[in-house]
Structures are given as C-alpha cells and as structure tokens.
Amino acid sequence: xxxxxxxxxxxxxxxxxxxxxxxxxxxxxxxxxxxxxxxxxxxxxxxxxxxxxxxxxxxxxxxxxxxxxxxxxxxxxxxxxxxxxxxxxxxxxxxxxxxxxxxxxxxxxxxxxxxxxxxxxxxxxxxxxxxxxxxxxxxxxxxxxxxxxxxxxxxxxxxxxxxxxxxxxxxxxxxxxxxxxxxxxxxxxxxxxxxxxxxxxxxxxxxxxxxxxxxxxxxxxxxxxxxxxxxxxxxxxxxxxxxxxxxxxxxxxxxxxxxxxxxxxxxxxxxxxxxxxxxxxxxxxxxxxxxxxxxxxxxxxxxxxxxxxxxxxxxxxxxxxxxxxxxxxxxxxxxxxxxxxxxxxxxxxxxxxxxxxxxxxxxxxxxxxxxxxxxxxxxxxxxxxxxxxxxxxxxxxxxxxxxxxxxxxxxxxxxxxxxxxxxxxxxxxxxxxxxxxxxxxxxxxxxxxxxxxxxxxxxxx
Amino acid sequence: xxxxxxxxxxxxxxxxxxxxxxxxxxxxxxxxxxxxxxxxxxxxxxxxxxxxxxxxxxxxxxxxxxxxxxxxxxxxxxxxxxxxxxxxxxxxxxxxxxxxxxxxxxxxxxxxxxxxxxxxxxxxxxxxxxxxxxxxxxxxxxxxxxxxxxxxxxxxxxxxxxxxxxxxxxxxxxxxxxxxxxxxxxxxxxxxxxxxxxxxxxxxxxxxxxxxxxxxxxxxxxxxxxxxxxxxxxxxxxxxxxxxxxxxxxxxxxxxxxxxxxxxxxxxxxxxxxxxxxxxxxxxxxxxxxxxxxxxxxxxxxxxxxxxxxxxxxxxxxxxxxxxxxxxxxxxxxxxxxxxxxxxxxxxxxxxxxxxxxxxxxxxxxxxxxxxxxxxxxxxxxxxxxxxxxxxxxxxxxxxxxxxxxxxxxxxxxxxxxxxxxxxxxxxxxxxxxxxxxxxxxxxxxxxxxxxxxxxxxxxx
Numbered sequence: 001x002x003x004x005x006x007x008x009x010x011x012x013x014x015x016x017x018x019x020x021x022x023x024x025x026x027x028x029x030x031x032x033x034x035x036x037x038x039x040x041x042x043x044x045x046x047x048x049x050x051x052x053x054x055x056x057x058x059x060x061x062x063x064x065x066x067x068x069x070x071x072x073x074x075x076x077x078x079x080x081x082x083x084x085x086x087x088x089x090x091x092x093x094x095x096x097x098x099x100x101x102x103x104x105x106x107x108x109x110x111x112x113x114x115x116x117x118x119x120x121x122x123x124x125x126x127x128x129x130x131x132x133x134x135x136x137x138x139x140x141x142x143x144x145x146x147x148x149x150x151x152x153x154x155x156x157x158x159x160x161x162x163x164x165x166x167x168x169x170x171x172x173x174x175x176x177x178x179x180x181x182x183x184x185x186x187x188x189x190x191x192x193x194x195x196x197x198x199x200x201x202x203x204x205x206x207x208x209x210x211x212x213x214x215x216x217x218x219x220x221x222x223x224x225x226x227x228x229x230x231x232x233x234x235x236x237x238x239x240x241x242x243x244x245x246x247x248x249x250x251x252x253x254x255x256x257x258x259x260x261x262x263x264x265x266x267x268x269x270x271x272x273x274x275x276x277x278x279x280x281x282x283x284x285x286x287x288x289x290x291x292x293x294x295x296x297x298x299x300x301x302x303x304x305x306x307x308x309x310x311x312x313x314x315x316x317x318x319x320x321x322x323x324x325x326x327x328x329x330x331x332x333x334x335x336x337x338x339x340x341x342x343x344x345x346x347x348x349x350x351x352x353x354x355x356x357x358x359x360x361x362x363x364x365x366x367x368x369x370x371x372x373x374x375x376x377x378x379x380x381x382x383x384x385x386x387x388x389x390x391x392x393x394x395x396x397x398x399x400x401x402x403x404x405x406x407x408x409x410x411x412x413x414x415x416x417x418x419x420x421x422x423x424x425x426x427x428x429x430x431x432x433x434x435x436x437x438x439x440x441x442x443x444x445x446x447x448x449x450x451x452x453x454x455x456x457x458x459x460x461x
Numbered sequence: 462x463x464x465x466x467x468x469x470x471x472x473x474x475x476x477x478x479x480x481x482x483x484x485x486x487x488x489x490x491x492x493x494x495x496x497x498x499x500x501x502x503x504x505x506x507x508x509x510x511x512x513x514x515x516x517x518x519x520x521x522x523x524x525x526x527x528x529x530x531x532x533x534x535x536x537x538x539x540x541x542x543x544x545x546x547x548x549x550x551x552x553x554x555x556x557x558x559x560x561x562x563x564x565x566x567x568x569x570x571x572x573x574x575x576x577x578x579x580x581x582x583x584x585x586x587x588x589x590x591x592x593x594x595x596x597x598x599x600x601x602x603x604x605x606x607x608x609x610x611x612x613x614x615x616x617x618x619x620x621x622x623x624x625x626x627x628x629x630x631x632x633x634x635x636x637x638x639x640x641x642x643x644x645x646x647x648x649x650x651x652x653x654x655x656x657x658x659x660x661x662x663x664x665x666x667x668x669x670x671x672x673x674x675x676x677x678x679x680x681x682x683x684x685x686x687x688x689x690x691x692x693x694x695x696x697x698x699x700x701x702x703x704x705x706x707x708x709x710x711x712x713x714x715x716x717x718x719x720x721x722x723x724x725x726x727x728x729x730x731x732x733x734x735x736x737x738x739x740x741x742x743x744x745x746x747x748x749x750x751x752x753x754x755x756x757x758x759x760x761x762x763x764x765x766x767x768x769x770x771x772x773x774x775x776x777x778x779x780x781x782x783x784x785x786x787x788x789x790x791x792x793x794x795x796x797x798x799x800x801x802x803x804x805x806x807x808x809x810x811x812x813x814x815x816x817x818x819x820x821x822x823x824x825x826x827x828x829x830x831x832x833x834x835x836x837x838x839x840x841x842x843x844x845x846x847x848x849x850x851x852x853x854x855x856x857x858x859x860x861x862x863x864x865x866x867x868x869x870x871x872x873x874x875x876x877x878x879x880x881x882x883x884x885x886x887x888x889x890x891x892x893x894x895x896x897x898x899x900x901x902x903x904x905x906x907x908x909x910x911x912x913x914x915x916x917x918x919x920x921x922x
Binding site: 032104109148149150152153154155166167168169170171172175177178181219221245247248249250251253255256257259261284285287310311312313315316317318320321323325330348350352353354356358359360387388389417418421423438439440442 | 493565566570609610611613614615616627628629630631632633634635638639641642643680682706708709710711712713714716717718720722726745746747748771772773774775776777778779781782784785786791809811813814815817819820821848849850851852878879880881882883884899900901902903
C-alpha cells in the first residue's frame, strides 16, 4: 500500500486535529467545522489555527501550524486555494500525516497548475490528502467530522459497517443523511472531490483492509486511474460488497461532471465492463445506493426463491410482478408448508404465494405465518409487506420481525408504503437492521442485487 | 350515464349516512367508521343501525334500516356477507340511493352465488354500490369517510383535485396516506374492491363529469368490462389526465389478483394497448402513481427543453443522465441567458446546463438564477435541486419557489434527497403545490410523463 494511502489511518482516526482557517464568524466554514467537532464530542485534541484569534470556543488558537508545539495527526483546510500548497508544505514539515482540503478553486475551475503544486507537496511528504474541493471525512465511531453542514440540517449516521467513497459531496451527504434518518450506521465517510492524490481506487484499497468496514458504497463520475479501479473492484468486492453508482453517462452529464471535479467522466461502457467483470453491484439511482447497502445487514440468501407475506392484497400483486420482472422466483409453497399454514390461518385466506393474510388479520397471524415460512428450506428470502395503516396490526409486529431476523436463517425485508405513522415504523425497523422499502419495486430491485451478489460469492468457493 | 352510476353523487355527497353494523366494540369496523365520521367532522346526519344498542356515541341507534323514520342518502355496510343482499334490498325499498359494502366474503373466496344475489338486488333498485370487499370512499371536502383505518395510523388528505379509483384498498390507502403526508389534496377516493356493479370504467365516467375532479388515478388488477374501460379512458383522458398502474402482469401476480378481488387480471398486452391508444399515463410503481398525480398542480410544459438548477454538482450530473435516458432535452442556454447569468453568479460558477451554483452559494443566488431561467422562452421546465443540508441555503428558498411557481410561466419541480430536515422542507413545498422528489430519477421519470401528456393535448388541438 502506498505510504500516503496507509496514512489515511491518521485522517480517519486522528488523536489530534488542526483546523486551518478556524473562525468565530458563523458564516465561515472554519467556524462550522470547529463547532461541529466540539459539539459532536470528538475526544482528541483540537487546535484552531488563525492569526486573527487568541482563543476560539474556549480553545487556544494558534497563529500558524508551525506554532503548535505538540504533535498533530491531521489538519483540515478551510482557507483560500492560493495559499494552500504553502501551508500544506508546513504541515508536512511538522510531521502531520494527513490533510483534508475542503476548499474549491483548483482544477475544476481551470487552476490546473495550482492543483499540480499541491499534489507535488503532498506526495513529497507522503501525506494522505482528501480533496481538494470536497466535504471531507467522517468516522462516527471516533466522532471525526469535517463536514461543514450544521447538525440540524444534516443528520450524522451512528457508528456502523458501511463506508462511503464519493466524488460528490452533495451525493455523499444525501446518502449519509438518509442513513442517519433510518438509523443505519456508517464506518467511514470519504468525499474526495478532485481526488488529486488519493482517489476512488485508493479509498477502496484502504477500506478493503479496514476491519470496521463491511460494505463499500461508491459514487463516481470519472476516475483518474481506471486500471487500479478495476483491480481494486475485483480484489475487494470478493470480500466486501461494493455498491456503485456511476454518473456522467450521457454527453450533457459528462460535461457537467468535468466542471464539477475536473475529472473526465469517460466512456460509460468501459465502467460498465469493469463492474461486470468485478461483479461490483451497480445501481441506477442515489436512493438505491443507500437501499442496497442497507440490505447487507441481513444474512445472505441461498438462492432466488422468494416468499411474500402481506396484509394488503394489491401490494402482494405488485410485488409478484416486480419479482417476475427482476427474474426472482415467486416460489410455489410445498404441500407441507401449505398444510402448516392452513392450520394457523383464518379460513378465508387463500394459501398461495404471495400469501395475503388480509387487513383484518392481526399481528398474531403474521407471527404464525412468518415462523412457518422461516422454517421452510425451499424459501430463500421473505418479503414482508405491512400495511401499518390497518387497525389489526399492532406494534408487536416490530418485535416479531426483529426476533425472526435475529435467528439469521434467511433474509427478511419489509415493504411499507405511507405517511407519518408508517415512516416512523420504518425508521424503527431499519435502525434494528431490518431494511424497509417505500415501494415493492425498490424492495425487489434491491433483493435482486443482494441475491446476485450472494450467488457470486457462492460460485467463487 | 347509467342510473346507478349517476347515484354515486349520493355516495360521495350524502346528506345522511346509515352505518349498518355500528358498534361500541373498538375491535369492530362498525365502531371505527362511526367514530371516524363523528371525529372527522362529517356535518350530515349519522344513523347508527344495530338492534343491540339504543344509543352509540351519543347518537340514537336504530334496530334496522326500516325503522329510521327520516330520509337516508347512503348506507355503509359493516356486517357479515351472508345477510347483506337482504338488507341491501331493505335499503332500496327505503329509497336509499347509494351503498358502500366493506365486508368481504363474496366472489373473491368463491361465494359467486351470494355476490350474484347482491348484484341483482342493487341493480333492481338502481342503487350505486361501491364494493363489496373494499375500503369504500372518502370525500375530504364533505368529510365523508368510510375507511376503517384509525386517524393516527392513516392520514386523511385535505380537499383537493385528485380523485383515486382503486381496486385494492391497501394500494389506495398507501397513496392517500402519502398525499396526506405531503399535504396534497384529494377530491374523491373510491376503493371499489370486487366492483360487482360499479367498476373502474364506471368510476372514471363519473369522475370525468365531476367538476371537483381535475385528475384521476387508477390502480387496476383486472376489469370486468374492457370495452367500456377503453372507451372511458379515451373519452376522459382528453379532458383530465388519467394516471394508471396496472398490476397482475405476470402469472404469479395474476393468480394473486384472482384471489384478491375475484377478477381476472387478463392479458397485460391488451391493457397496454388500451393505455397507448387513449394516451392514459402509465406508471410502474405505486409511489409513481402519487408522484405523477402531484405534478399536475404545475402549469403544463410547452416542450421537452429542461433546465437544471442545483447547488450540488453530483445531483446535477445524475439529473442530466436521467433526462438523457428519458428523452428529455438538457437545453443549451442561449447566449443571452448565459450573459444574464454571468452577471449575477459568482465568478467560479461555470455557466452551463445543469447549472451548478455550488453549495457555498446562498438563497439569493438561487433567486437570481431562477428568475433568469423563468424568463427564457427556450426553456420549457425547470428542475431545481436543493441540498437543504448546505448552510448557505435558508428557508426563504421556499418563498422564492412558491412565488416563481405562482407566476405560472412554466413548471418548476424540486429534487431534495435526505433525512429529517430535508423531508420537512419537502412537505412544505408539496403542500404549496410544488412537487418534490426524493431522487433525480423519479423527478425526471415524472416530468417525462407530464411532458408527454402536455404534448398529447397540444397535438389534439
């Protein structure tokens, strides 16, 4: 592993952070970041740097990086682009191992030379650099957070197993915000912007070796090193699922990507081939990036045979359509399972798959039917549709689902469509590791990718 | 119009409602419906009917429908299936014009004969019947509501312009609940279940003539009268957009549909041909049914040329990809528009479409750019992407969007992806008639259908 990539450990797990451009002006990034670190409960040392202040939020403020007479692991830059190469050099001389450069104003607006200078300085010192022109990093476990978005606008995910690699800060923050909303945990967050030294492939290499990371999300417009990207996708995806969203497929989008981070979006076909070859899990939309990552909290399915349990007939019909379209199997229940189900279900229930226990059926009926489907070895995964609006379903359904899911026999995913009450119940389920979906189509699309990946791993053996 | 269809006016606008099977047991439908009507503020007369009680929630309770010595417009049935034909006959004799039969237990579980008896009775009296085996009806304006779902679980939409025709109560309630959550109004809601007498086509005919209904949503598994359905789609879709979701396309789903409402799902190709011929707007998922209906609150676009305004680069790139995929045009800005934009935008903004004003840009920049795009006659619609997480955007953005939208020059739709804060802002925008979407893909999919429909109307002239 290249020295600067290995040094990413100081970026994600620093014992001390300098904030270059710290400020008491709430309009400035350097103020928001400082406050976020303090309010977020970061436990390491924080060194604000700005010659204008002696103190900021009760912390001693230093006139320059050189004047900090202690060891510093990592520095976050929130100062104008022009002076960054010089100060990055000071950081290197001081022995700082990692820097996060949030500032824009480099290659993406044509300042290619300035970006070249920064690159040279960073590589000379072997420093890990995230950026420039990015949102930077989060490590929720260690409360490391360089995101200049306020807490009330942007929820921070709890500690967890997903690491995100994103060229776009906006896309990354949308996904992290969704994860926070649904109570889904993140291991690391890396918005790398222009990716001047450390790029997509480097971050995948690093997270591939990070024991806290169990799955990787990648949002990419254009890479600087296609060869290494393919190599890393192939190597890492075998151990940890990589879910990828490629943007800039069309001409207009490619031009937008160029002015976004100064990287060529390139020929989509080449990327598609790389995803196929490595079996990385490609998705088509930003929400699917989150949805697919979330399903990996479930045990892997052994095959494509799906049972659908529902209390709303129409939603069962739509789910069957979606399964058929995605090439998953709406399994025919065995004689044995049918006879077991008949014993516990009301007489008026038609025992077929999708199994519609109808809206009058209560939570107990769900429990009995679900247990029988869980025991059936000819069923690989279960989609449970819950019409939370119906009076017969009570909140014990959540306990039942969590308990069955904890037995880790096969994946359970939930579809629940609706407003306030339904969304609150979805949040509880998601935060306990049961992925929920707002439509049958998105649940099935996600399950298909999960099944495909599981099959890929099985065939590897 | 058939007499029983015309009598639907008594179902949707009754001056008095009898609840047959009213109860004081909270586990019974007849209790929930009674309470919902009272608590929901229905202003007409309510007549609970049940020989077991003298009074219910402060209202006189009648032993039978015959014993009510006043005029009754409509009756809701929440009693066992077997006795319904007899009591429906009593209703007809008393001069009741419409009935809503919630109870299941007819053709969908093989009781075809019983359903036949009910049909005969209803047609003999020319009564409008919704059901059986359904959730029934809502008219938010008049607070008519036969849905047996409690208020805290299932939000009721406010009064508005959308009418929903749904074979599945579950699907219908999901959509209405989403509408309530986003503050989108409904004219009428009709879950018709088995559709024994009044069916999909009949409801479209009725809503086609209803002045309060401006657009129609249809969820259908299988119709009883394909010929009339096509006729009504053709006739009504010219005046009011009909958005349709057809379920039961696959074999497994078709079987599920049969046991759901006792109707054959039929050959999907025949439905598809009918949608094509009538130019009804077909969607593929339950959430799109809501999304597409909601966009009609905007003025119709004159063409396919779309401008994208964003403060998050990656989201702009994804939107451009989606526009390209759907065959909408990412318009090249004219020289004039470019020069106007350059005057108001920060120097570092690259003036191209998608227009990425970057996350540092504030609300004022949005306002200036949006105004210029609104004035450009070479732009037909505008997608505004808002990263509500970014500190520079403040809540004035909502006022700005509402004001520009109120000028009714071209449609404005919003993409905002994220958690709590973002979702709350989306709700405010939607409730003021600006449709919002949780991903670029769904926004563009919806805009495409809106453009196609607008083009269809234009070519008609």
